Amino acid sequence: MSLQHKNNYVISADIGGTHITAAVIDLEKKMIIEGTRTRVNVDSQGTATEILESWSAALIQAYEKSGSPVQRVGLAMPGPFDYQNGISLIKDLHKYEAIYGLNIKLYLSEVLGIEAADILFRNDAEAFLQGEVVAGAGTGFRKVIGITLGTGFGSALSVDGIVTDLSLGSRPHQDSIADDYFSTRWFLRRYHEITGLSATGVSGLILTSKHSAVVRSIFDEFTVNLSLFLKDIFLNEKPDTLVIGGNIAKASGMFLDELGNRLTSHFKGLKIKLAVLGEDAALMGAAASFDNGLRLDILPSADDILRRDLFIRY
Template sequence: MIPVIEVGGTHVTAGLVAPADGAVQRRTHRPLDPGARAEGILGAVCRCADALDAPAGAVWGVALPGPFDYARGIGLFAGVGKFEALYGVDVRAALFAGMARRPGRIVFLNDAHAFLLGECSTGAAVGHTRVVGITLGTGVGSAFLADGRILYHGPGVPPEGRMDLTTVDGAPLEESVSRRALLARYGDPGADVRDIAERARAGERPARRVLDEAFGTLGAVLGPRLAAFEATALFVGGSMAGSWDLVAPALHTGLAKGGWTPDAADVNGRPPTRHTRAMRPAALAGDAALLGAARAVAARDTNRREPGW
C-alpha cells in the first residue's frame, strides 16, 4: 500500500492506494485554513496523515499546489492568496518532524499534475494521448500531458506549464478565475462560492453572470492554447468542477471563441474517444490526485523517472 496526501486550498486528504489496481482503500479528510500560520497548516496535514495509520518508514506521495519547490520540498507561496505562511518553509522537514510515524521518504508533486496523471491511469482521460487538465478552486492549476509526459514548454504550453502565470487584459488569470475573484465580483461578503452557485441555479442573474464571465474568460484563454497543443481532451477537476452544470456552458462557449470547440455530443454525455475534442469533469473526483501521487511514488521506487517530475 502507498500512503499519499493531497493538500487543497481548503482541505487535506490522505489515502492508502493499492499499487496493483490503483484503488484507494482507506482515506482520511480534514479541513484546512489556507490563511493560517505555518504551524496550523502543517499541523492539520500531519494530523490527517497520522489518522491514516500508515507504517513508519513508508514512502509518501504528497500532491500540493504551486508555487512550490517540489525537488527540495520548500514552499514558494507569495501573492497567490493561500499558504503565504509557508513561504520559505521546509515542508519536507516539517512533515518528517511532525508525523507520528516518521516517513522513509517523501515525494512531492504538483496537485494538478497528480490529478491529470490519476485521470489518465484509470479515469476519464484513458484513451487520450494529448490532454490538458485544469483544477478550479482557490486558484487555477494546470497540467499539459503528451504521451504520458507532463510538459513545461512547447506549442500551446504556458510558462512553466502554469496557466496561473498567464494574463487577461494585463492582469493575472487568477484575478478573473479563482475563489477570491468570484467572491470579489459578486460583492456579498457573507457569501462563498457554494452560495453563488446555489443562487445561480435558483435563477439569480448576478450570480449567474459572475460565473459565466469567469468560466467564459477561462475558456477564451485556454482555447488557443488547446488548439496549438493539439489537445484531444480537456479535463476539469477541483472543488468548482462539482458545479459542472454551471461551469460547462460558459467554458464551452469560451473555448469555442478561442478556437477549440468541444464535440457537442461529448458535452451532452457521450463517452470521450481519442477522435473527439472532449471537455469533461473529473471521473475520479477527489481520488484522482491521490492516484497520481501514488503513481509518482511507484515510479520513483522502480528507479524510473516519470517524465515531467
Template sequence: MIPVLEIGGTHVTAALVSPRTAAVTARVRRPLDARGSAGDVLGAVLRCARSLPSVPGARWGVAVPGPFDYAKGVALFAGVGKFESLYGTDVRAALLDGLPGSPPDVVFRNDAHAFLAGEWSAGAARGHARAVGITLGTGVGSAFLADGGLRTSGAGVPPEGRLDLARIGGRPLEEVVSRRAILSRYGAAAGAGGGVPGDRAPGGGAAGAGLDVREIAERARAGEERACRVLATAFGALGAELGPRLAAFGATVLVVGGSMAESWDLLAPPLTAALAAEDRPPGAARRPVRALLGEDAALVGAAAAAAA
C-alpha cells in the same frame, strides 16, 4: 499500498493508494486553514496523516499546489492568498520528522499534475495521447500531458505549464477565474447595483458579504441574474483563453476538476460555448469533460510519483 497526502486550500486528505489498481482506501479528510500559521498548517497536515494505518518504511506521496520547489520540498507561496506563512519552510523535513512509519522519503508533486496523471491512468483522460487538465478551486491549477509525460513548455503550454501565469485582457488569469475573483466580481456587481461584471472592486460588498462560490452557484440556480452573469463571465473567459491553447497543444480532451466542478451545470455551458467559438483541427477537444475520479485523482497521481 502507498500513503499519500493531498493538500488543498481548504482541506487536507490522507489515504492509502494502490498504484497498480488505483484503489483508494482508509481515506481521511480534514479542514485546513490556508491562512493559518506555519505551525498550525503543518500540525493539521500531520494530524490527518497520523490517522492512517501505519505503513512502515513506505515513501509518502504528497500533492500540493504551487508555487513550491517540488524537488527540494520547500514552500514558495507568495502573493497567492494561501499558505504564505510557509514561505521558505522545508516541508519535506517537517513531514519526515512527524509522519508515522519512519518513511525514508517524501515525494512532492504539483496537485494539478497529480490530478491529471490520475485521470490519465484511471479516469476521464484514459486513452488520450494528449490531454489538458485544470483544477478550479481557491486558484487555478493546470497540467499538460503528452504520452503520459507532463509538459511545461511547447506550443500552447503556458509558462512553466502554469495557466495561473497566463493573462486575460491584460490581467492575471486568477483575477478573472478563481474563488477570490468570483467573490470580488459578485460583490462589485452588487455594489454597483448589478453593474459591470468586470468591476474590480475588492471585497464582497454588503450584498455579497459572507458568501462563498457555492452560495453564489445556489443563487444562480435559483435564477438570480447577477450570480448567473458573474459565473458565466468567469468561465467564458477561461474557455476563450483555453481554446487556442488546446488547439496548439493538440489536446483531444480537457478534464476539469476541483471544488468548482461540483457546480458543473453552471460551469460547463459557458466554458463549452467559449471553446466551441474557436476553430479546431479534427479530433481536438471541443468541450470539457468532468473528472471521473474526483478527489481520488490527485491521490492516485501522488501515489504514482511515490512509487516511481
C-alpha cells in the same frame, strides 16, 4: 511511526486551499485502501504551526487506519513549490504564505519518522490529471489538458500518459494573472463588486442562481474569459481532450455547455469532460510518483521555479 521495511503502500495526500485529504494507496493493486481516507480542515491563512500540524495529523490518521506499515509519502501540493527539495514558495496568492521558505520535507520526515528521500511532492494539478488519465475521464486519449478550478487555477498536460505541470495560473490575463480570474476568489470579488454583498463560496452563489440574474451574469463573464484564455493555449498545444476538475466544476451546469460551444467552434473534435475521480485522482497521482520512478534530478530547482514564476508574472 518508525518503520523498518519497504512495501507497496504509500500514504498519499491532496492538499487544497481549505483542507487536506489523505489515504493509504496500494501501488501494486492501484487502489486506495478502503477506510483510510481522512479529511482535515486547514486554515490556509493560519500560522505555519497550525498549517503543518493539520497536514501531519491527516497523514498520521490515514496511516493509523491502514493497519499496515507504510514508509513512503506522496503529496499533491499547489505551487509555486520546490518539489525536489520540499520547500514552499507560495506567496501573494492569499494562501499558505506562513510556510513560505520552510522545508516541509524535513518537517514531515521528523514528525512521521520517515526518511526524507521517501517523501515526494508533486504539483496538485499534475497529480489530478495523472489520476484521471490512468483511471478516469482522460483514459484512452493521447493529448489531454487538465484544469482544476477551485481556490486556485491548476493546469497540466498529458502526452501519451506522461504528465507535466503547465503552470497556466501564473500567466498574464487582463490586468493580473490567470489564477486571479479562474478561482473562487474571483467569483466572490466580482459578486461583491456588483452587489456590495459578501458570499462564503461559489456553492453559496449557486444556491441563489435561480433567483439572481447577477449570479448568472457572473458565470457568463467567467465562461467568456476562460474560453478566450484557453483558446490561446489550445492554439499552441492542440489537445484532443480537456478534463475539468476542482470545486467550481461542481457548478458545471452554469458554464460547461457554453464553454464547450465556444471552444469546439474553434477546435473541431475537441472532447470536453468533467473529472470523475474527485479527490481520488490527485491521491492516485501523488502516489504514482513512486510507481513511475519519478527522477528528482530532472525536477526544476527552487531558483528555476522562482525565475519562471517571476518571468510569467512580470
